[in-house]
Amino acid sequence: MSARAVEIRAAVLEDKGAPLRVETLLLDPPRHDEVLVRVAAAGVCHSDLHLAQGHLGDGRWPVVLGHEGAGVVEAAGESVTHVRPGDRVAFCFVPSCGECRMCVAGRPHLCEPAADRSLAGTLMDGTSRLRRPDGTPIKHFLTVSCFAERCVVPAAGAVPIGDDLPLWQAALVGCGVVTGVGAVRNAARVAEGESVCVIGCGGVGLQVVSGARLARAGRIVAVDRDPAKLALARARGATEVLEAGRDARAALRERLPGGFDHAFEVIGRADTMRLAWDVLRPAGQATIVGIAPAGVELSLRALDLLSEKTLRGSYYGSADVAAELPALVALAAAGEIDLAGVVSHVVGLDEIEEAMGRLRRGEGARTVVVMDSDLAGREPQDG
Numbered sequence: 001m002s003a004r005a006v007e008i009r010a011a012v013l014e015d016k017g018a019p020l021r022v023e024t025l026l027l028d029p030p031r032h033d034e035v036l037v038r039v040a041a042a043g044v045c046h047s048d049l050h051l052a053q054g055h056l057g058d059g060r061w062p063v064v065l066g067h068e069g070a071g072v073v074e075a076a077g078e079s080v081t082h083v084r085p086g087d088r089v090a091f092c093f094v095p096s097c098g099e100c101r102m103c104v105a106g107r108p109h110l111c112e113p114a115a116d117r118s119l120a121g122t123l124m125d126g127t128s129r130l131r132r133p134d135g136t137p138i139k140h141f142l143t144v145s146c147f148a149e150r151c152v153v154p155a156a157g158a159v160p161i162g163d164d165l166p167l168w169q170a171a172l173v174g175c176g177v178v179t180g181v182g183a184v185r186n187a188a189r190v191a192e193g194e195s196v197c198v199i200g201c202g203g204v205g206l207q208v209v210s211g212a213r214l215a216r217a218g219r220i221v222a223v224d225r226d227p228a229k230l231a232l233a234r235a236r237g238a239t240e241v242l243e244a245g246r247d248a249r250a251a252l253r254e255r256l257p258g259g260f261d262h263a264f265e266v267i268g269r270a271d272t273m274r275l276a277w278d279v280l281r282p283a284g285q286a287t288i289v290g291i292a293p294a295g296v297e298l299s300l301r302a303l304d305l306l307s308e309k310t311l312r313g314s315y316y317g318s319a320d321v322a323a324e325l326p327a328l329v330a331l332a333a334a335g336e337i338d339l340a341g342v343v344s345h346v347v348g349l350d351e352i353e354e355a356m357g358r359l360r361r362g363e364g365a366r367t368v369v370v371m372d373s374d375l376a377g378r379e380p381q382d383g
């Protein structure tokens with residue numbers, strides 16, 4: 001293992017609302033319980049945009065964004081036993097400690113120290129491996145920071161995934177797929193034949209649709225404003241689609257007058273969360289996957305509680321990600337979860353700000369940023 005810092009090209013967010021700029025940074029070597037990964041490809045996700053716009057709180061910059069990605073291990077600290085140099089890994093952005101209250105309770109995705117360090121922009125020991133050549137410290141994002149040629153992550157943040165899936169596709173499993181499919185399996189526990197309404201068919205919403213199909217749900221109604229996204233939802237197993245307008249509530253009631261067993265909100269807005277609640281049958285469950293900006297409040301009609309509906313959030317698929325991620329990669333490799341179809345753009349690191357712009361404008365589906373086309377198994381393309 002090299003004991004010296006390496007130079008990397010990385011996309012840095014300097015301040016709230018600033019464009020991402022690619023710079024040369026210094027990356028310190030991994031400590032004893034960390035892993036150095038050569039990044040093959042990374043997905044550009046709404047959470048990156050949320051942080052860049054200041055929706056996740058202030059003081060989180062300068063930072064290297066990027067939290068879903070895949071690559072190849074280059075070096076591992078002496079306490080790391082589960083991966084070796086040369087192993088292909090996908091990132092898990094909650095590197096659970098295994099010892100805190102949440103980890104012990106079987107909810108490693110809510111690991112308390114991991115959440116604290118994420119908020120602080122450090123790795124698990126409270127320090128950063130990233131700095132400018134002039135010494136300015138740079139923060140990590142969700143302990144990953146994979147909008148870069150290389151990154152150092154906590155050992156638990158590098159999950160070995162085998163060789164069956166090209167890394168440009170595997171890059172998408174660690175956030176969108178875990179979050180979407182996990183919400184269906186682990187948070188809602190959708191059973192065979194149950195009715196499901198999916199509100200919002202972006203990258204994660206489409207994986208909720210896939211999860212509902214894999215759970216053998218009955219009716220799967222997908223709702224979105226964008227007909228193109230609805231077509232993608234249909235291809236993934238939605239049995240019906242609804243182009244959202246002012247009367248979505250009435251239209252959904254007409255489709256299923258008794259209400260849905262499950263509704264998923266995958267946008268992050270109070271009005272669509274309320275819609276998910278309103279379309280439930282008695283004792284149905286609304287599962288909120290979308291991330292609302294800080295300060296947004298949600299109101300419900302209290303009398304509805306007599307019908308024993310449930311409203312719950314689902315973070316990161318409510319999953320033991322390290323345990324579930326390899327199985328999800330295998331499902332993707334077997335064609336049961338479509339990844340290529342949710343990718344609208346494949347670009348190089350220098351085009352990353354354009355990808356953020358598309359997200360801001362709600363254009364296209366996922367952008368995959370390819371850092372190393374040999375490792376990723378795919379070249380960047382124009383547009």
Ligand SMILES: [Zn+2]
Pocket residue numbers: 045046047048067068175176
């Ligand atoms: Zn994400």
Ligand SMILES: [Zn+2]
Pocket residue numbers: 096097098099100101102103104108110111112113114
């Ligand atoms: Zn923990």
